[in-house]
Every structure is written in structure tokens, then in C-alpha cells.
Amino acid sequence: MSENDSELGWKVASWLWERKEEIARKLVDLYAWFRGKSSEGEQKGSILILGPGGVGKTTLAKLLGGEYDLLLDPPGQYEESIDIEHYSLPGPPEVEIVVPPGQQHRREATWNDLFADIVAGKFRGIILLAAYGYHTLGRTSYKDNPLYAGNKDEFVKAFLAERRAEELAVLRQLAPHMKLNRNRLWFLTLVAKQDLWWPKRGEVEKHYRDGEYGAEIRQILPQQDQQRFRHEFVFASLVIRNFVTGRGEKLRPNAEGYDHALQVESLRRLIETIDALRTWEASL
Amino acid sequence: MNETTPLDPSKQFVAAVIPLLKEYLEKLRSIAEEAQRIREVFAKERLDKEKKRILTLKYDLLTQLFKRLSPPATQLAQEVSQRIEHGKLDELDRVELMLRLAEYEHALLSLPRVFSMGPLAA
Numbered sequence: 469m470s471e472n473d474s475e476l477g478w479k480v481a482s483w484l485w486e487r488k489e490e491i492a493r494k495l496v497d498l499y500a501w502f503r504g505k506s507s508e509g510e511q512k513g514s515i516l517i518l519g520p521g522g523v524g525k526t527t528l529a530k531l532l533g534g535e536y537d538l539l540l541d542p543p544g545q546y547e548e549s550i551d552i553e554h555y556s557l558p559g560p561p562e563v564e565i566v567v568p569p570g571q572q573h574r575r576e577a578t579w580n581d582l583f584a585d586i587v588a589g590k591f592r593g594i595i596l597l598a599a600y601g602y603h604t605l606g607r608t609s610y611k612d613n614p615l616y617a618g619n620k621d622e623f624v625k626a627f628l629a630e631r632r633a634e635e636l637a638v639l640r641q642l643a644p645h646m647k648l649n650r651n652r653l654w655f656l657t658l659v660a661k662q663d664l665w666w667p668k669r670g671e672v673e674k675h676y677r678d679g680e681y682g683a684e685i686r687q688i689l690p691q692q693d694q695q696r697f698r699h700e701f702v703f704a705s706l707v708i709r710n711f712v713t714g715r716g717e718k719l720r721p722n723a724e725g726y727d728h729a730l731q732v733e734s735l736r737r738l739i740e741t742i743d744a745l746r747t748w749e750a751s752l
Numbered sequence: 753m754n755e756t757t758p759l760d761p762s763k764q765f766v767a768a769v770i771p772l773l774k775e776y777l778e779k780l781r782s783i784a785e786e787a788q789r790i791r792e793v794f795a796k797e798r799l800d801k802e803k804k805r806i807l808t809l810k811y812d813l814l815t816q817l818f819k820r821l822s823p824p825a826t827q828l829a830q831e832v833s834q835r836i837e838h839g840k841l842d843e844l845d846r847v848e849l850m851l852r853l854a855e856y857e858h859a860l861l862s863l864p865r866v867f868s869m870g871p872l873a874a
Contacts, residue, residue: 608839614839
């Protein structure tokens with residue numbers, strides 16, 4: 469971790485510590501749902517988190533499961549997951565969060581059975597994690613990427629565009645299976661890493677809501693009975709950190725003006741949206 | 753004067769990592785086979801106390817060896833995976849790395865299942 473990252477980590481920790489009770493209160497409601505403080509009629513079943521590699525799926529699963537403590541755990545190095553991860557939360561009712569690895573070369577081996585499970589109605593909800601292309605590179609240098617032609621800024625631009633196309637490819641891969649599901653299913657698009665794209669937030673929201681991504685979502689919606697399928701968007705920051713490679717190379721600093729109050733506010737929106745989906749699950 | 757053209761970094765990576773994947777694939781497989789063999793001997797044969805003690809020790813040492821190997825073995829898988837996903841590679845090199853990584857990860861991910869079967873029966 470660079471000196472800047474370390475300094476940023478301390479600022480985050482200090483800010484969070486000062487507001488620990490407020491944050492804890494907001495998270496408690498969410499954990500209560502996942503841990504089973506559910507009313508009668510609420511749907512049982514697992515939650516699937518999908519997305520390309522490096523978008524933050526494991527961080528999200530740990531955050532939702534209470535394994536990642538905003539107060540105590542500083543943002544760590546990206547560690548690529550090589551197998552399907554299961555986060556089993558104590559019940560009753562038991563809720564499982566399933567997180568397959570996002571790399572393209574592992575998808576066929578790990579995603580196809582999960583797609584069959586979507587069709588079979590084994591999931592209550594799916595979270596597709598995107599990041600406006602800000603997918604963390606793991607144990608590799610950006611200079612080894614075929615998009616790098618000698619200029620870092622040009623590389624970042626090309627990389628972000630390529631990764632956004634990959635996010636869309638994942639949605640297109642997933643969509644047919646959601647259409648075939650006949651059970652009640654919610655679908656959340658969580659666009660993370662808001663701290664990195666904050667100055668372009670208008671453009672980012674437009675990209676997801678009105679661009680090709682939004683068009684794809686709209687293609688799914690009309691075919692689904694609105695009683696059985698619900699989609700929501702959330703734009704958030706799970707952790708605040710610079711855009712760095714696993715080798716510690718800084719590609720972009722986190723956005724100036726994006727502070728920890730905005731981060732917690734984004735997490736509050738995430739929690740409220742998931743809570744709305746919980747309420748929708750229960751309303752028959 | 754040496755006229756040999758130096759390998760480009762991606763070729764150097766492939767040349768270095770394939771023997772490593774092969775070597776540790778064999779090592780991981782042999783650990784799994786040996787652990788399974790010991791379990792089978794325990795399950796099927798009537799063993800005297802000394803033989804049981806020796807086999808238990810061997811099994812424990814295999815468990816410890818796997819625990820030591822697991823973090824760097826995972827790191828190797830991550831390094832190769834990132835090259836496949838984001839690195840400059842010839843298509844044939846990419847396919848070869850994908851094949852070798854698939855075998856290697858299968859062996860790496862199978863071992864915790866072998867050891868999660870618990871300690872040997874008394």
C-alpha cells in the first residue's frame with residue numbers, strides 16, 4: 469500500500485470511528501433481515517452476487533454478511549477469488565450468499581450450474597455488481613495489458629471502456645436465465661466504486677439507466693410479470709480507496725470531494741433498497 | 753556477439769510459469785493421493801499400534817505441508833489468472849495457460865476436501 473493509501477486509510481478509520489454508532493444503527497437493520505429477523509411470508513432462498521472480476525463481489529458479500537466491519541477493517545488489497553464462495557449466515561431461516569469468481573476463464577465451470585439454479589427458482593435475489601469499468605487489476609501490472617500503448621491515462625480510458633463492455637456482456641449472459649425463471653425474483657444492479665467516478669455521476673447514472681445497460685434491463689422487464697420480478701439500481705461506494713493495481717500502481721486517485729459522509733449515505737441507500745426488496749418479497 | 757533475440761516479457765512469463773504449474777500440479781496431486789491412500793489403509797486394514805502411529809504422523813505432515821503450500825499456491829493461480837484475463841498473450845499461450853490453470857486449480861481446490869474429511873479414525 470502506498471503512503472497516500474495509508475494516509476487515506478487512517479482518515480477513513482478516524483471518520484468512521486467518530487460516527488460508529490450512527491453507522492452501526494443503519495447496518496443493524498440490514499443484518500437483522502439477512503440473519504433471519506423475518507416476518508411470516510418472507511421468501512427463503514439464497515442470494516447470488518455476480519459480476520466481472522475485480523468489481524468487489526467478495527467485499528459486498530462480507531459487508532452484507534457482517535464479516536466486513538466498516539469500522540475495524542481498512543480497505544485491503546484485492547485478492548482474486550478462485551472458487552465459488554459461500555457465506556452462510558446463521559438462521560433461522562438460513563440465508564446463503566453465493567459468490568462465483570468473475571474471471572471469464574472461470575465462468576463456464578462455475579456459472580452454468582448457477583444459471584440453472586436461477587431458472588429453477590433457487591435464488592430469491594441476484595445482485596449484479598458493476599463499477600463503471602473500475603475493475604481492480606490483481607497481481608499484474610497495467611503495463612502488461614494489451615491496451616497499454618505507453619500512456620497511462622490513455623490506458624485507463626481504454627481499460628474502463630473495455631470493462632464497461634464486459635459488465636454489459638455479463639448482464640446479457642444472465643438475462644435469458646432470469647427471463648426463464650418463473651418464481652418471484654428481485655434483481656439489483658449495484659454500481660460500486662462511486663468514490664472513483666463521483667465527478668462524472670450524471671454520465672454514470674445515464675450510462676446505466678438510459679444507455680445500453682438500461683436498454684438491456686428494459687428488455688427483461690416487459691417479459692416478466694411485475695409481481696414476480698423487480699429491478700432496482702443503487703450507486704454506492706463499499707470502500708474508499710484509490711484505483712490501484714495489485715502491484716500497487718496508482719491508476720486514478722479517488723475523486724476529490726467524495727467524502728465519507730457520501731459513502732455512508734450511499735450505503736444507507738443500498739440498505740434501504742435491499743429493505744424495499746425484502747418488503748416486496750413478502751407482499752403477495 | 754550473442755545474436756539471440758530476447759524473449760518479450762509475456763513469453764518470458766509463459767516460459768517461467770508453465771514448468772511451475774506442472775511441478776506444483778504434480779505435488780498437489782501426490783499429496784492428495786498419499787492422503788487418500790493413508791485413509792484407505794486405515795479404513796480397510798487391521799493395523800497394529802506402531803503402524804497406526806506412523807501413518808497418523810505421515811497424514812499430519814501432509815496436512816501441514818498443504819497448509820504451508822496453500823497460500824503461495826493460491827498466489828500462483830491468481831498471477832496466472834490475471835495474465836489470462838488482462839495480459840498480452842498469444843492466443844495459443846492463453847489457451848495453454850487456461851488448460852494448465854484449470855488442472856492446477858482443480859488439484860488445489862480438491863485438497864481441502866480431502867483434508868476436511870477429518871482426522872484418521874483411531
